[in-house]
Amino acid sequence: MQQSAQTRPQHAVTHDAMQSFSNATDPRLAEVMGLLVKHLHAFVAESNLTKAEWLKGLEFLTEAAKITSDERNEFSLFSDIMGISSMVDVVSQPPGGTSSSVLGPFHNHDSHTQPNGCDLTQGQPGDRVWLHGRVLDIHQKPIPNAEIDFWQNADNGLYPAQDPAQDPQNLRCKISCDPNGSFSLLTIRPHPYTVPTDGPVGALLAHSNRSIWRPSHFHIIVSAPGYVGLVTELFPSGSDYIDNDTVFGVRPGLIVDIKPCHDEQVAQRYGLTTPVNEVNFDFCLVKKN
Ligand SMILES: [Fe+2]
Incomplete structure (x- = not known):
């Protein structure tokens, strides 16, 4: 019987999500997205991120999109203050x-x-x-x-x-x-x-x-x-x-x-x-x- 996503081990979800990018036409895209998934999943697991915190994060990104314009890029600023x-x-x-x-x-x-x-x-x-x-x-x-x-x-x-x-x-x-x-x-x-x-x-x-x-x-x-x-x-x-x-x-x-x-x-x-x-x-x- 196939396991549901909720009952599957975390590493299987991470593996599947990483694999989902493996057929990208550009191999560098496959590599970067695979690593991004790997490290984002590790962050979620290590921090025991709650649903409320995840929603707060989505809300933050939505607000950043609303205030971003040709003259003002909130995502660029977020990258800057995160040290990225x-x-x-x-x-x-x-x-x-x-x-x-x-x-x-x-x-x-x-x-x-x-x-x-x-x-x-x-x-x-x-x-x-x-x-x-x-x-x-x-x-x-x-x-x-x-x-x-x-x-x-x-x-x-x-x-x-x-x-x-x-x-x-x-x-x-x-x-x-x-x-x-x-x-x-x-x-x-x-x-x-x-x-x-x-x-x-x-x-x-x-x-x-x-x-x-x-x-x-x-x-x-x-x-x-x-x-x-x-x-x-x-x-x-x-x-x-x-x-x-x-x-x-x-x-x-x-x-x-x-x-x-x-x-x-x-x-x-x-x-x-x-x-x-x-x-x-x-x-x-x-x-x-
Ligand atoms: Fe400056």
Whole structure:
């Protein structure tokens, strides 16, 4: 006599559910879905998940779907605060290069290309910071004509997508590095900010007595033909929340000092007086296989 699903051993249910994906056309889909089933089933068994808790989980996902739009993705935020986004960064990182970090929700593919050395500050409030460096390969050789894609928040802690008073292109740009792999730009000191709290993820953070803050950071994507692209962030040392980033994006190698620069030529170029706040950071890219 065939056993009902309720009376079958747990491992048989897990086995059957894993097997149900084994005929996927894409073998990687079969592998990933099989492992996902295996670990989700183990979570249900180990936590003795109740029906009420399972329903609460479904309710959470339903609420996340309701609040998700083209401008706002609650599932992406959930991935971030669970540390999943950071785990994907860590396990997919090729060895030898600069550490990657989370992309975050405010990247804009349409950032305008600006001249190398550009001034992004345009009279707005904020401590001026001269950010510069080079793009190198793992042998410390410059990669000519690499591209930098840069964005950050304004002095009020907001990104243009959150603040209609800002130009959509404020404090963001793309820059082509020079033949020596060098880049520079003038920006402002970024500020800590909170992740969105008006959805189910915000409620979860509140119920969990968790911080909603991210430390201050510059966002940077570095790319060059023939090299693995790098999505990363630079975190000024001493920022609030640097030891308690709610999306787990901080890596030791990405913490930078904002130092005083006494180069008169740099100060003159931007109409500043010395010392100028300076961040000097070299990015290292790994060749594609
Ligand atoms: Fe950010």
